[in-house]
Amino acid sequence: MASHKRGRQSFALPESPVITAWASVAGKKEAEGPLAHTFDLKCRDTYFGQDTWEQAENHMQKQALKKLAEKAGILLTDFDLVFSGDLLNQCIGSSFTLRNLGIPHLGLYGACSTMAESLLMASMAVGGGFGDKVVAMTSSHFASSERQYRFPLGYGGQRTPTSQWTVTGSGAALVCSGGKGPRITACTIGTVRDMGVKDANNMGAAMAGAAYDTIRAHFEDMKTGPEDFDRIVTGDLGQVGKELLMELARKDGVSLGGKLEDCGCMVFDNTTQDVHAGGSGCGCSAITLCGHYLGKLSTGKLKKILFCGTGALLSPTSTQQGESIPGVCHAVCITGGN
Amino acid sequence: MASHKRGRQSFALPESPVITAWASVAGKKEAEGPLAHTFDLKCRDTYFGQDTWEQAENHMQKQALKKLAEKAGILLTDFDLVFSGDLLNQCIGSSFTLRNLGIPHLGLYGACSTMAESLLMASMAVGGGFGDKVVAMTSSHFASSERQYRFPLGYGGQRTPTSQWTVTGSGAALVCSGGKGPRITACTIGTVRDMGVKDANNMGAAMAGAAYDTIRAHFEDMKTGPEDFDRIVTGDLGQVGKELLMELARKDGVSLGGKLEDCGCMVFDNTTQDVHAGGSGCGCSAITLCGHYLGKLSTGKLKKILFCGTGALLSPTSTQQGESIPGVCHAVCITGGN
Numbered sequence: 002m003a004s005h006k007r008g009r010q011s012f013a014l015p016e017s018p019v020i021t022a023w024a025s026v027a028g029k030k031e032a033e034g035p036l037a038h039t040f041d042l043k044c045r046d047t048y049f050g051q052d053t054w055e056q057a058e059n060h061m062q063k064q065a066l067k068k069l070a071e072k073a074g075i076l077l078t079d080f081d082l083v084f085s086g087d088l089l090n091q092c093i094g095s096s097f098t099l100r101n102l103g104i105p106h107l108g109l110y111g112a113c114s115t116m117a118e119s120l121l122m123a124s125m126a127v128g129g130g131f132g133d134k135v136v137a138m139t140s141s142h143f144a145s146s147e148r149q150y151r152f153p154l155g156y157g158g159q160r161t162p163t164s165q166w167t168v169t170g171s172g173a174a175l176v177c178s179g180g181k182g183p184r185i186t187a188c189t190i191g192t193v194r195d196m197g198v199k200d201a202n203n204m205g206a207a208m209a210g211a212a213y214d215t216i217r218a219h220f221e222d223m224k225t226g227p228e229d230f231d232r233i234v235t236g237d238l239g240q241v242g243k244e245l246l247m248e249l250a251r252k253d254g255v256s257l258g259g260k261l262e263d264c265g266c267m268v269f270d271n272t273t274q275d276v277h278a279g280g281s282g283c284g285c286s287a288i289t290l291c292g293h294y295l296g297k298l299s300t301g302k303l304k305k306i307l308f309c310g311t312g313a314l315l316s317p318t319s320t321q322q323g324e325s326i327p328g329v330c331h332a333v334c335i336t337g338g339n
Numbered sequence: 340m341a342s343h344k345r346g347r348q349s350f351a352l353p354e355s356p357v358i359t360a361w362a363s364v365a366g367k368k369e370a371e372g373p374l375a376h377t378f379d380l381k382c383r384d385t386y387f388g389q390d391t392w393e394q395a396e397n398h399m400q401k402q403a404l405k406k407l408a409e410k411a412g413i414l415l416t417d418f419d420l421v422f423s424g425d426l427l428n429q430c431i432g433s434s435f436t437l438r439n440l441g442i443p444h445l446g447l448y449g450a451c452s453t454m455a456e457s458l459l460m461a462s463m464a465v466g467g468g469f470g471d472k473v474v475a476m477t478s479s480h481f482a483s484s485e486r487q488y489r490f491p492l493g494y495g496g497q498r499t500p501t502s503q504w505t506v507t508g509s510g511a512a513l514v515c516s517g518g519k520g521p522r523i524t525a526c527t528i529g530t531v532r533d534m535g536v537k538d539a540n541n542m543g544a545a546m547a548g549a550a551y552d553t554i555r556a557h558f559e560d561m562k563t564g565p566e567d568f569d570r571i572v573t574g575d576l577g578q579v580g581k582e583l584l585m586e587l588a589r590k591d592g593v594s595l596g597g598k599l600e601d602c603g604c605m606v607f608d609n610t611t612q613d614v615h616a617g618g619s620g621c622g623c624s625a626i627t628l629c630g631h632y633l634g635k636l637s638t639g640k641l642k643k644i645l646f647c648g649t650g651a652l653l654s655p656t657s658t659q660q661g662e663s664i665p666g667v668c669h670a671v672c673i674t675g676g677n
Binding site: 003004005006009010012052053055056081082086088089090091092093095096097099100101102103104105106107108109110111112118121122125126128129130131132133149190191192193194195314315316317318319322324327329331 | 344466
């Protein structure tokens with residue numbers, strides 16, 4: 002077996018897997034935001050017709066998976082494998098979605114980096130010949146996240162200026178060995194980086210270091226740089242984290258300036274939607290990738306992006322025990338055209 | 340890229356990755372059990388010298404990782420990639436272990452199936468040429484699990500006859516493209532199966548169906564059967580789940596009789612250690628594999644085993660909302676000799 006490893010953290014995909022289909026499901030607030038026209042399904046009901054918010058999250062993922070099969074023109078049972086994970090304790094958003102569907106499933110936990118992590122693993126599976134028609138999927142839900150990570154919504158707690166708004170949404174992408182669509186040409190696996198940030202309402206700051214580490218590693222390992230990309234896309238750093246990332250890059254002599262976009266800064270309109278530092282959650286980068294970006298890559302409006310999923314690896318328990326918040330970031334290089 | 344896929348759920352590894360080293364860390368109760376002599380490190384302190392049980396779990400994983408590097412004769416920074424996950428909310432056992440070590444990390448969530456899931460993913464990574472020196476690792480801790488899933492230990496709640504005792508322990512295995520040691524020749528990815536069991540104190544029953552599904556899928560996909568294995572090893576079905584699995588097999592005309600062993604039935608001595616239905620937790624199959632089984636495979640006392648990690652995909656939230664408990668099981672075929 003020839004080694005596809007490049008440098009310390011990356012691997013190349015000479016027979017680049019193809020993203021042949023993608024689907025996105027968005028909640029009410031997301032459907033009122035600037036990317037509304039890029040989502041496949043939108044729902045105005047926070048419960049998505051279910052009894053609880055956790056069940057709503059399952060329902061959302063199931064809708065994304067069904068829409069993906071529909072757009073790919075195949076049956077659910079034609080999927081070879083699903084890589085998925087979410088923010089809920091024990092990833093019940095994902096496991097209950099896959100219950101009794103008969104689809105092989107490998108569960109992930111990468112916090113909000115999960116869309117990139119699942120795409121990276123799907124690329125490994127397809128690129129290594131271990132499966133075809135492999136799904137990368139994730140979700141998050143504002144209400145299920147708030148009550149699990151912070152406070153019951155009924156408390157009406159005030160949000161700090163650096164806090165971000167968890168996106169209600171689910172995205173799914175189908176990775177195949179052949180076909181038409183954007184291609185995954187290389188991936189970079191993140192390391193866990195802790196910058197000592199202890200404020201669970203400032204996750205952008207906690208993730209910025211991990212984001213820069215991974216972007217720099219991708220450049221070094223793949224012998225490339227910002228000039229080779231149309232966009233460098235981070236998952237959910239938000240306004241605070243995005244500025245910190247640019248500063249870290251500047252100090253290191255790298256200009257990300259015109260290339261850097263953050264899904265957390267794009268999914269809501271902060272002048273009218275009042276989300277403070279931006280959007281967050283697994284669903285944030287998932288619906289922005291599986292709506293806006295893959296759309297633009299497939300029509301050739303974008304030629305090459307580095308999609309960098311960012312995750313804050315905290316739990317309420319670790320925060321209560323005084324721990325700081327480690328971050329992680331995985332990067333996937335996607336090229337456009339057919 | 341040649342396809343390694345076999346049947347619906349399995350893949351073969353023609354250039355079989357090698358498990359060149361393994362390490363296990365066990366807690367006090369485990370070190371008093373019948374497998375005590377197979378563990379590398381044993382600790383009589385539930386806190387492993389830390390302030391909290393969650394930190395103890397991190398410490399345990401870090402010890403396992405360090406011991407693994409030591410036994411492999413390499414540095415921590417020589418590891419290419421770590422696949423790991425655990426039972427703690429947001430998998431903090433794993434992410435805090437990897438914090439600032441500079442090792443690429445992909446987080447998994449497979450409940451108690453994580454040792455098998457991480458080995459399966461490591462096999463994909465090594466078998467596909469995406470990395471060498473890839474670690475598969477997991478942990479669980481009785482005290483951190485009890486308070487998260489059930490009640491604070493201080494309540495002194497009574498345990499039901501079908502309940503299992505979460506193992507305090509961590510196991511790590513190093514998967515490489517070459518070298519000496521047991522080899523991974525094929526893997527089967529599980530599907531999420533829900534048999535309708537709602538009792539969170541009877542997880543063996545909840546997982547038995549998934550275990551049988553995966554074992555049967557492995558036999559079908561790889562055109563093999565119980566007669567080709569020295570042992571078929573399940574992770575933590577315990578006494579109740581093991582009997583259910585044998586019954587499911589019998590009804591299907593398959594005899595697992597003399598071949599089936601369950602780590603949950605092996606790690607404690609139920610006549611003297613009073614653990615009710617047996618051991619459980621990610622650490623259960625991890626320390627049994629990374630102590631007893633890999634030892635016997637490396638010396639040739641066992642020639643071929645099917646290692647089947649079993650996971651119950653519940654959360655306290657899903658249980659409180661009246662949901663039943665889905666199970667999953669991933670299988671890894673390991674052959675002995677050098």
